[in-house]
Amino acid sequence: MRVAVFDTHRYDRDALEAANARFGHALTYFEPRLTLQTAPLAEGFPAVCSFVNDKVDAATLEVLHAGGVRLVAARSAGYNHVDLEAARRLDMRVTRVPEYSPHAVAEHAVALVLSLNRHIPRAFSRVRDWNFSLDGLVGFDLAGKTVGVVGTGRIGRVAARIFKGFGCNVLCCDVAPDAAFERELGVRYAPLDTLFAESDILSLHVPLTPGTRHLVDAAALARMKRGVVLVNTGRGALIDSKALVAALKSGHIGGAGLDVYEEEEGVFFQDLSGQVLQDDVLARLLTFPNVLVTSHQAFLTHEALANIAETTLASLQAFERGEPLVNEVRAEQVLRAR
Numbered sequence: 312m313r314v315a316v317f318d319t320h321r322y323d324r325d326a327l328e329a330a331n332a333r334f335g336h337a338l339t340y341f342e343p344r345l346t347l348q349t350a351p352l353a354e355g356f357p358a359v360c361s362f363v364n365d366k367v368d369a370a371t372l373e374v375l376h377a378g379g380v381r382l383v384a385a386r387s388a389g390y391n392h393v394d395l396e397a398a399r400r401l402d403m404r405v406t407r408v409p410e411y412s413p414h415a416v417a418e419h420a421v422a423l424v425l426s427l428n429r430h431i432p433r434a435f436s437r438v439r440d441w442n443f444s445l446d447g448l449v450g451f452d453l454a455g456k457t458v459g460v461v462g463t464g465r466i467g468r469v470a471a472r473i474f475k476g477f478g479c480n481v482l483c484c485d486v487a488p489d490a491a492f493e494r495e496l497g498v499r500y501a502p503l504d505t506l507f508a509e510s511d512i513l514s515l516h517v518p519l520t521p522g523t524r525h526l527v528d529a530a531a532l533a534r535m536k537r538g539v540v541l542v543n544t545g546r547g548a549l550i551d552s553k554a555l556v557a558a559l560k561s562g563h564i565g566g567a568g569l570d571v572y573e574e575e576e577g578v579f580f581q582d583l584s585g586q587v588l589q590d591d592v593l594a595r596l597l598t599f600p601n602v603l604v605t606s607h608q609a610f611l612t613h614e615a616l617a618n619i620a621e622t623t624l625a626s627l628q629a630f631e632r633g634e635p636l637v638n639e640v641r642a643e644q645v646l647r648a649r
């Protein structure tokens with residue numbers, strides 16, 4: 312099938328090309344993100360392939376639909392960038408990649424915790440400058456600390472297992488607690504407020520929905536333990552970034568590891584070196600010595616890229632053959648989940 316693949320980088324193309332040897336789709340790569348402005352590029356294609364920072368809103372979908380697109384294959388787990396209600400109205404199908412490597416994301420969350428706690432970026436730049444002083448590099452043992460895992464889906468469960476492996480006491484929160492998982496791993500489900508109040512480390516693994524937007528706002532930050540290390544590999548808008556800046560300035564938050572940022576669209580995945588960063592909140596976040604920002608790279612492992620490519624191309628094939636779309640997302644499911 313002819314597919315317009317948006318927002319592609321070298322690593323995407325390499326993985327898609329390798330997997331496509333088996334599927335034989337005609338893939339046309341576009342570097343720009345899929346937005347209202349770039350949607351006309353897909354004219355004449357029956358399907359588009361989108362990524363997390365594309366803006367597949369109602370207006371974009373209408374342009375795509377007018378150009379003949381009937382399937383949006385998101386090559387991501389999250390699908391908050393697609394207006395599912397508008398897709399339903401236009402009778403367009405939407406698929407995603409529900410699971411490609413929960414390990415990739417969970418391991419990155421833990422990497423952020425370790426890097427922040429043990430000051431690895433600061434230590435790295437210091438010794439390269441032949442500064443071998445240890446002042447300011449004191450961390451804490453993970454063993455015995457309480458870790459709050461918010462969302463025990465595919466990724467949160469792996470994160471909980473890794474933290475258990477470090478000897479942490481793991482508290483979990485989910486709208487659908489899993490008693491078997493709780494028993495098997497020896498974790499404890501508790502209300503979100505308990506996680507806020509008791510966690511030394513808090514790791515976010517819930518999807519972005521209207522119900523989880525700014526889950527961590529000023530009030531939530533105030534309820535957290537002083538010195539808490541907050542890690543977000545979920546979606547940027549789970550945290551109110553301005554409130555986080557204030558909590559970091561006051562010293563209440565001990566560290567923040569952010570793989571995602573609420574205004575990351577148009578910034579993350581780009582090389583903006585040499586330009587003036589226009590986002591004042593992100594610029595402020597980057598000035599804190601106890602903040603570590605990565606550019607939405609938690610998913611970026613060879614294994615994850617290969618799985619993303621395989622599942623996406625399989626969805627395209629199923630659509631082309633009129634077979635059931637096992638990885639379809641529908642507006643009704645999301646409404647039920649809220």
Ligand SMILES: NC(=O)c1ccc[n+]([C@@H]2O[C@H](COP(=O)([O-])OP(=O)(O)OC[C@H]3O[C@@H](n4cnc5c(N)ncnc54)[C@H](O)[C@@H]3O)[C@@H](O)[C@H]2O)c1
Pocket residue numbers: 388389409410413416461462463464465466467484485486487516517518519522523544545546570571607608609610611
């Ligand atoms: N940084 C990255 O590269 C990257 C990569 C993949 C996924 N993600 C993000 O991670 C999120 C989680 O991925 P996953 O595969 O574990 O998803 P998942 O659907 O398997 O798990 C999400 C869990 O969150 C729970 N949940 C939903 N709303 C909740 C709420 N209000 N309070 C408590 N629990 C709630 C659900 O019940 C579910 O158990 C994705 O939605 C995506 O946004 C980020």
